[in-house]
Amino acid sequence: MHRTQGAPCPAKARTCPGFPESSWISGPPGEAPVPMTVGRGTPLGPGAEFDRIRGFLDGLSEAPGVRVGPGDDGAVLEDGTVLSSDLSIEGTHFRLDWVSPEEAGYRATAAALSDLAAMAARPLGVLVSVAVPAPGTLSAPIMAGVRAAAAAAGAPLLGGDLTRSPGPAVVDVMVVGRADPPLLRSGARPGDELWVTGTLGAAAAALEAWGAGRTPDPRARYAFCRPVPRIEEARWLVREAGARAGLDLSDGIAGDAAHLAAASGVGIELDAEALLQVAHRLPGETGDAALGAALRRALHGGEDFELLVVLPPGEGEARVEEFRRRFDLPLSPVGQVGVGHGVRLRPRGGAPPQPLSAGGWDHFATGQGGSELP
Amino acid sequence: MHRTQGAPCPAKARTCPGFPESSWISGPPGEAPVPMTVGRGTPLGPGAEFDRIRGFLDGLSEAPGVRVGPGDDGAVLEDGTVLSSDLSIEGTHFRLDWVSPEEAGYRATAAALSDLAAMAARPLGVLVSVAVPAPGTLSAPIMAGVRAAAAAAGAPLLGGDLTRSPGPAVVDVMVVGRADPPLLRSGARPGDELWVTGTLGAAAAALEAWGAGRTPDPRARYAFCRPVPRIEEARWLVREAGARAGLDLSDGIAGDAAHLAAASGVGIELDAEALLQVAHRLPGETGDAALGAALRRALHGGEDFELLVVLPPGEGEARVEEFRRRFDLPLSPVGQVGVGHGVRLRPRGGAPPQPLSAGGWDHFATGQGGSELP
Structure with a gap:
């Protein structure tokens, strides 16, 4: 569509x-230069949410075996392994009066796999953790959506966990892929x-x-x-x-x-x-x-x-x-x-x-x- | 301690x-043999929760590049990469009137890293997603605990995400390691x-x-x-x-x-x-x-x-x-x-x-x- x-x-x-570079070399008036490197991480753009994430990731040390640390769409290990995780929470990322549980699972999984696309990595697999208020009716359609999105991307489902949430449904999707070179x-x-x-x-x-x-x-x-x-x-x-x-x-x-x-x-x-x-x-x-x-x-x-x-x-x-x-x-x-x-x-x-x-x-x-x- | x-x-x-094997070869009376293989997965023991997880993971297809699929403590790729994720939810896995936010972050991370121990894998890194009702006071100590547990295990923090939860605090920790051979x-x-x-x-x-x-x-x-x-x-x-x-x-x-x-x-x-x-x-x-x-x-x-x-x-x-x-x-x-x-x-x-x-x-x-x- x-x-x-x-x-x-x-x-x-x-x-x-092309545009006249001289007209904006100095950046927006009144704004300090934005890039902030976090450890070996990638600088993030401006915004309150990213200020919080900067603070959240602050203090990361450089690590052997890590090619790309926090701040990009995924982390990259020395061998080109790309990792990312994406947490979707009912009420923040989806509402079950707007989308079906199957759609929530599909969307959460596609969003996580999109981080592999962002790094130009081929998917090696998906792990998913789901938390729902009660077993049964909600987890099965969420998982059907997870499976459909993973299958559409050719990503095997490597594992999963199912637990109880006292509140909103939670779908956490972890993806692993390989890129050489990563984007x-x-x-x-x-x-x-x-x-x-x-x-x-x-x-x-x-x-x-x-x-x-x-x-x-x-x-x-x-x-x-x-x-x-x-x-x-x-x-x-x-x-x-x-x-x-x-x-x-x-x-x-x-x-x-x-x-x-x-x-x-x-x-x-x-x-x-x-x-x-x-x-x-x-x-x-x-x-x-x-x-x-x-x-x-x-x-x-x-x-x-x-x-x-x-x-x-x-x-x-x-x-x-x-x-x-x-x-x-x-x-x-x-x-x-x-x-x-x-x-x-x-x-x-x-x-x-x-x-x-x-x-x-x-x-x-x-x-x-x-x-x-x- | x-x-x-x-x-x-x-x-x-x-x-x-040693014990008399003949006395229990048939297993507990009235119980059907339990092991159920899920795709290329590892059979789980009995229990209502594991029945649900079996159903949840059912239908996984065998996948190229995957040495160990669902059902063990982590998934293992062909090259010995071990992956696991662990979702901790306030009210299910911890209560903030019992433990501090820092302890909740520590415990969630140590629990996830324990899946690498279970596979005899050395840690390569940790990714963490945190969801809290409001930014600030809760996420910082949770992350301090995450960092402390990761550092104690020599695992670099590869990335993270911070989002809003309309309800309980959520700490999701994804771990990656390498084992050859895995346990x-x-x-x-x-x-x-x-x-x-x-x-x-x-x-x-x-x-x-x-x-x-x-x-x-x-x-x-x-x-x-x-x-x-x-x-x-x-x-x-x-x-x-x-x-x-x-x-x-x-x-x-x-x-x-x-x-x-x-x-x-x-x-x-x-x-x-x-x-x-x-x-x-x-x-x-x-x-x-x-x-x-x-x-x-x-x-x-x-x-x-x-x-x-x-x-x-x-x-x-x-x-x-x-x-x-x-x-x-x-x-x-x-x-x-x-x-x-x-x-x-x-x-x-x-x-x-x-x-x-x-x-x-x-x-x-x-x-x-x-x-x-x-």
């Missing part, structure tokens, strides 16, 4: 041309181009509808419940298009681009016109307000689990048709890498780029953004 | 001599001997006290809050004493011995007199009732995280002094392996062995056993 929209046309690359967040260089797979903002549209008491558009709902970890796509982009850096869009492209910028020590400019080409449009949404809503969901809507990759200049345009043929999925340009730091958005109509606040998911925020569970 | 009790004396081996549950052979490290039942004594509204004995409390994953001990027992099978005692030796018996396709006889030698005694507990309580806690009390290992005949007795010198920890005989299936207990005083119900932890049971959170 993601495949009917987007910006397949290589000509789109020309809608986000990190830290390889972007000034002059590189930013490309995304698929369309952005559909999952956020579903959350917006649920939050407002409406029934989501079926395609938006499907995007939220059945995200596709772009595993083969990521590996192809590394192998065939020389992808230098990348991650999966779990926090909204504004926040995730900030992670890339911080990790790579670069500045990133996103192009609003190009983003509109990949923004999910709801049926019947027209006019400038509708465009603005679609752009906002694309920028700040979490959990699309599409890829944001950094390609060498010209590589995206040269590969875009082959990518589309191979994966039946658009690959679209959305911006460029420059010197400096932070993320700016080039508005439509030729106005100068503006600093862009991350504004993605923050599980502790209330009422912030349009994609937070209320 | 575990090191002041136990049965260091090799003469103890003579208190649990599995499936290698026990008739004639082998069962040995345990340390003392058993202290954690259960703490839970009993809390459950009855009393303050636990400090040593029992410490055993619950600061379990020690016996990682080097397990690796030494494989390397130096030829340990053929083993696991960590997380469900109580009655239940865990049943897992070993099921996985190995053997019967196990535990010796009550020998178990009393390794049972944690509370200060001032005397008389037959006290002995009975200590034995019950040793048999059915979960979460001691000591090792239960299967050694070839005579190996334990030959190595026990060296083990004690090296690790300042008792290694004690508790029973023997025979043909058949299931677990029997040889009572004190020469009566014939009796079938032993697993009766360990069942997180969905209420009021069962003495070590369940009420």
Whole structure:
């Protein structure tokens, strides 16, 4: 369903041309440079949630046998083993009056596997722990969803645990894969181009509808419940298009681009016109307000689990048709890498780029953004 | 603190001599043979919780690249990578009016690392996900405990995640290690001997006290809050004493011995007199009732995280002094392996062995056993 929209046309690359680096070398006014390295970890972008995670991971020591420590989408051991875990909690990440238990299990597992895609790792397996208030009716459909998502990615289920929760259902998915080389967040260089797979903002549209008491558009709902970890796509982009850096869009492209910028020590400019080409449009949404809503969901809507990759200049345009043929999925340009730091958005109509606040998911925020569970 | 009790004396081996195999080849009356293989998984012992886990993991397909699938303490990939995850939930695994947040983090991490010990794997790293109702005060001490337990085991913290829980605090710890060869549950052979490290039942004594509204004995409390994953001990027992099978005692030796018996396709006889030698005694507990309580806690009390290992005949007795010198920890005989299936207990005083119900932890049971959170 993601495949009917987007910006397949290589000509789109020309809608986000090079930008005047000098205009934003200094970064957003009043903001200190953001990157903070944690041990041997990868710097994270700005945001209250990431400040907390920085504090949370602070004090990690460098470790022998560890190639990539905390801060990227997964940890990487010396032999290329990639590890990540993803905790989904009822009421924070899903609501069982919005999605079925099977969909909750599917989504939690696909989200965890998407971290392997973000590292361009092939899956070796999945372990899952489930906690539910009582045995039986809830755990079986959750596990059916877990199994379906793992099978769709070709990942064997290596083990699992089932325990009691006195409150919300909990689904924790641990994934292991292998990448050689891994796709990190830290390889972007000034002059590189930013490309995304698929369309952005559909999952956020579903959350917006649920939050407002409406029934989501079926395609938006499907995007939220059945995200596709772009595993083969990521590996192809590394192998065939020389992808230098990348991650999966779990926090909204504004926040995730900030992670890339911080990790790579670069500045990133996103192009609003190009983003509109990949923004999910709801049926019947027209006019400038509708465009603005679609752009906002694309920028700040979490959990699309599409890829944001950094390609060498010209590589995206040269590969875009082959990518589309191979994966039946658009690959679209959305911006460029420059010197400096932070993320700016080039508005439509030729106005100068503006600093862009991350504004993605923050599980502790209330009422912030349009994609937070209320 | 575990090191002041136990049965260091090799003469103890003579208190649990060979037993008449013919008397229990058929297993407990009325019970069907228990072992159930799940895909390429390891059969689990009897018990309602394990029936649920069997159902939960049912339908796993065999997978290339996987040496050991579900059912053992961890999964093992072809290259010896061992993986396990352990989910600890407030109200099910710990209560914050009983233990501090730091102790909860320590215990959750030590419990997860104990699965590496159970597989005789050296730790490569730990990933942790924490969910708390609000940021700040709770997550920082939980993480301090996680870090302390990981550091004590020499395991680098590879990554982490922090999210919001609308209810209980959740600590999920994922561990990765490497073992060559791994210590599995499936290698026990008739004639082998069962040995345990340390003392058993202290954690259960703490839970009993809390459950009855009393303050636990400090040593029992410490055993619950600061379990020690016996990682080097397990690796030494494989390397130096030829340990053929083993696991960590997380469900109580009655239940865990049943897992070993099921996985190995053997019967196990535990010796009550020998178990009393390794049972944690509370200060001032005397008389037959006290002995009975200590034995019950040793048999059915979960979460001691000591090792239960299967050694070839005579190996334990030959190595026990060296083990004690090296690790300042008792290694004690508790029973023997025979043909058949299931677990029997040889009572004190020469009566014939009796079938032993697993009766360990069942997180969905209420009021069962003495070590369940009420």
